[in-house]
Amino acid sequence: MSEPVAIQGCKETGRRRFLTRLSIILGSVSAAFVAIPSIGFLLGLRKSPRVWRTVGKLDDFKIGSTVNVSFEDTSPLPWSGVTAQTAAWLRRENDQQFIAFSTICTHLGCPVRWLADADLFMCPCHGGVFYGDGRVASGPPPKPLNQYPVRVYEGRVQILTSPAPIA
């Protein structure tokens, strides 16, 4: 025996209303999952911790030399793997003084290379050139290479991590 048409229509309307509400709720939850972290990022609410990372022993570095050092990022995630590694160009000025330059060009963010013979940093993307002290020598970069704070602590050279500067 079939149900009267009025009862079938009522069930159909109730199901449709339920599915509509379910879609709205699931859509809202999904939107919140995306929006909340994005808004936090845009407002700068999520601060990365700044940590001193050891890049070598004091004796590992010759005075006057600039070498590439790598260290773990400021806030590695458990699944970051090798992408948690970042790098800097470390220059030993004298006995206790170092300068750590970001490897990121201040123009559009390409990695700069150190040319020891020329005493210059060179950016391969658009020909940006920086002096050995990080100042712009020529090309499109608008400002000097960014620097990380460096310290010598108990015979070890340490760099203060910070988020990679975005050009």
Ligand code: FES
């Ligand atoms: S990104 Fe380095 S010169 Fe353009």
